[in-house]
Amino acid sequence: MCRVLGINRSTYYAWLASRSDAVERQCAEDELAGQIRAIHVKSRGAYGAPRVHAELRRKGYAINRKKVERIMRERDIRGISRRKRRHLTKQDTKAAPAPDLVGRDFTADTPGTKLVGDITYLPTIEGWWYLATVIDLATREVIGYAMADHHRAELVTDALHMAAGRGGLQLGCIMHTDRGSEYASDEFRHEISKLNLRQSMGRTGIWQPRAFSDC
Incomplete structure (x- = not known):
């Protein structure tokens, strides 16, 4: 052979x-x-x-x-990776952004007069989950939140609805966010109008002040 x-x-x-x-x-x-x-x-x-x-x-x-x-x-054995950054905020170029009523002044003297909102993501064994929060700038307290396996408009609307449900929001209270498509949606803007709030938007993805980095 x-x-x-x-x-x-x-x-x-x-x-x-x-x-x-x-x-x-x-x-x-x-x-x-x-x-x-x-x-x-x-x-x-x-x-x-x-x-x-x-x-x-x-x-x-x-x-x-x-x-x-x-x-x-x-053997295709993979763990949950936390190294890759997931950029959630996508600006809706078709929707006109709300004016910036905050002007980088992330302070408030009276609770219920100036709020900020944002979305973050959490890796879990079931996949990515998304957390929307509403923070009162006077108290630095999270007064509303919502979690889901998506970050559609209803997520941020639910968080705002919780914040309003606790009471204490003043007439004309400012709700400030970035220009993400969730916050520019008709659903979120309708909730803002229904609650007699004023919508405010900063540039995409950078509303939060440095003081919140450890919150």
């Missing part, structure tokens, strides 16, 4: 001798992959390669992180 295929007999015997080692290495990698999957399942899908690697080291496995990354990539 070697003569017909044009292969040296020594090459064939070297390959034959290495087969058992290759099978042993594959079995060891399959066992390791099983441990990785078990750790991943136990974390409810949250752990990525760094945390899986740390858990393996705690279990006594002498393995480098690149190998863990390779095995997870080849």
